[in-house]
Amino acid sequence: MCLAIPAEVTKLLPDEMAVVSIDGVTKEISVALIEDLAVGDYVIIHVGYALTKIDPDEVRRTLELLRELSTEGQGAMQ
Amino acid sequence: MKYADEFRDKAIALGLARAIRSEANPQRSYRFMEFCGGHTHAISRYGLEDILPKNVRMIHGPGCPVCVLPAGRIDMAIRLADRPEVILCVYGDLMRVPGSQGASLLKAKARGADVRMVYSTVDAIRIAEENPEQEVVFFAIGFETTTPPTAILIRRAEKKQLENFSVVCNHVRTPPAMQNILESPDTRSIRRVEIDGFVGPAHVSIIIGTEPYEVFAEEFGKPVVISGFEPLDMMQAILMLVRQVNENRNEVENQYSRAVTRDGNPRAKEEVSNIFELRDQFEWRGLGLVPYSGLKLKQTYARFDAEVRFALNELRVPDNPACECGAILRGVKKPVDCKLFGTVCTPETPVGSCMVSSEGACAAHWTYGRFRDRQQKRAS
Ligand code: SF4
Numbered sequence: 001m002c003l004a005i006p007a008e009v010t011k012l013l014p015d016e017m018a019v020v021s022i023d024g025v026t027k028e029i030s031v032a033l034i035e036d037l038a039v040g041d042y043v044i045i046h047v048g049y050a051l052t053k054i055d056p057d058e059v060r061r062t063l064e065l066l067r068e069l070s071t072e073g074q075g076a077m078q
Numbered sequence: 079m080k081y082a083d084e085f086r087d088k089a090i091a092l093g094l095a096r097a098i099r100s101e102a103n104p105q106r107s108y109r110f111m112e113f114c115g116g117h118t119h120a121i122s123r124y125g126l127e128d129i130l131p132k133n134v135r136m137i138h139g140p141g142c143p144v145c146v147l148p149a150g151r152i153d154m155a156i157r158l159a160d161r162p163e164v165i166l167c168v169y170g171d172l173m174r175v176p177g178s179q180g181a182s183l184l185k186a187k188a189r190g191a192d193v194r195m196v197y198s199t200v201d202a203i204r205i206a207e208e209n210p211e212q213e214v215v216f217f218a219i220g221f222e223t224t225t226p227p228t229a230i231l232i233r234r235a236e237k238k239q240l241e242n243f244s245v246v247c248n249h250v251r252t253p254p255a256m257q258n259i260l261e262s263p264d265t266r267s268i269r270r271v272e273i274d275g276f277v278g279p280a281h282v283s284i285i286i287g288t289e290p291y292e293v294f295a296e297e298f299g300k301p302v303v304i305s306g307f308e309p310l311d312m313m314q315a316i317l318m319l320v321r322q323v324n325e326n327r328n329e330v331e332n333q334y335s336r337a338v339t340r341d342g343n344p345r346a347k348e349e350v351s352n353i354f355e356l357r358d359q360f361e362w363r364g365l366g367l368v369p370y371s372g373l374k375l376k377q378t379y380a381r382f383d384a385e386v387r388f389a390l391n392e393l394r395v396p397d398n399p400a401c402e403c404g405a406i407l408r409g410v411k412k413p414v415d416c417k418l419f420g421t422v423c424t425p426e427t428p429v430g431s432c433m434v435s436s437e438g439a440c441a442a443h444w445t446y447g448r449f450r451d452r453q454q455k456r457a458s
Contacts, residue, residue: 006081032230033346048198049227052284058336070093
């Protein structure tokens with residue numbers, strides 16, 4: 001039950017709710033835990049609540065680092 | 079799925095595995111505990127143990143909320159559900175968790191108790207509004223991740239002045255359990271597991287931040303790397319742990335920087351501290367009574383506290399003596415060490431709680447690992 005997934009906010013609703021899209025499937029979730037939410041943001045959802053926004057800059061940085069570490073690993077074995 | 083698929087790339091995973099192999103000192107072993115059931119699930123699902131070198135071992139920790147809930151609390155839920163005036167709302171994972179003598183909420187429902195599975199606490203409010211004549215009780219379980227939704231539920235119930243609604247709070251905290259694992263006495267009956275570092279929880283840390291783990295680095299001398307739940311996240315976190323061990327560093331590092339900060343989610347923390355306070359102690363399956371590890375509703379919200387409202391008391395009931403969940407949750411034993419694994423105990427007929435949730439070590443190994451065991455046996 002701790003599994004949580006990234007989803008894109010497609011519409012803000014009253015009552016601290018929002019519509020999100022997960023690979024095209026839409027779902028209504030609570031965004032009561034999030035400040036400054038905008039359509040187009042990605043959030044991590046867990047038991048019907050958005051827990052946080054995903055920081056796209058950090059995604060890019062982590063993916064770059066992962067690629068680097070992975071190539072270093074390849075170099076090390078040759 | 080955007081922001082998930084990128085972190086599942088096989089070629090990069092294999093590159094990271096090579097990096098780990100080349101940096102891990104073959105003269106020593108590395109034993110890392112992943113606290114969180116989400117990580118246990120990912121390790122099994124993506125077969126990460128197969129690509130790690132032999133001397134880097136993952137030890138599964140107790141971070142599965144369903145698995146650590148003691149049988150006495152399940153009995154409490156069943157007693158509540160059996161009351162004719164009660165509608166009991168639970169997260170679906172809870173239905174098959176065994177209480178004492180093989181009882182479960184699923185069986186209670188089959189004999190007529192009104193037990194309803196909810197996906198979100200929002201549903202529990204709706205059920206309470208739709209059934210004003212009934213007592214609607216939400217049986218809340220989960221770690222720091224799941225606690226803020228329950229806090230919001232209670233805030234809303236108050237705002238809507240719901241008279242027929244209450245919560246059984248079983249919310250537990252991660253850091254006290256990690257401390258318990260490190261401090262438990264090294265006796266023959268409760269063996270302590272040797273740990274060189276922790277893969278720290280992903281979503282728990284979104285809420286509480288990385289700061290609460292600093293004590294493990296500073297006072298217990300254990301490296302902690304907070305990691306996301308995708309396979310590349312975990313491989314990177316393991317590499318970061320290997321490096322810390324090699325360099326004799328004990329630090330809290332954050333691999334999951336796209337979602338986790340040092341301070342966590344301030345709004346969520348505030349919601350929780352408005353509604354809940356610490357219990358002196360709370361029982362965990364496998365760990366026993368752990369001080370300050372559980373939460374309860376504050377006195378000012380007592381009218382929403384089902385334990386007060388229905389004068390519930392918790393009886394400690396022993397687990398099935400053949401079930402090794404306790405030792406497995408401490409990381410001392412593996413699912414295959416249990417005689418009942420895969421014979422008497424399967425996800426269809428779970429004897430212990432570790433076989434119920436997909437994040438439980440036994441269920442994860444049953445679903446993804448046992449074929450691997452067979453292949454390895456055949457190969458050797
Ligand atoms: S296989 Fe079943 S009985 Fe054995 S430890 Fe796991 S949950 Fe308990």
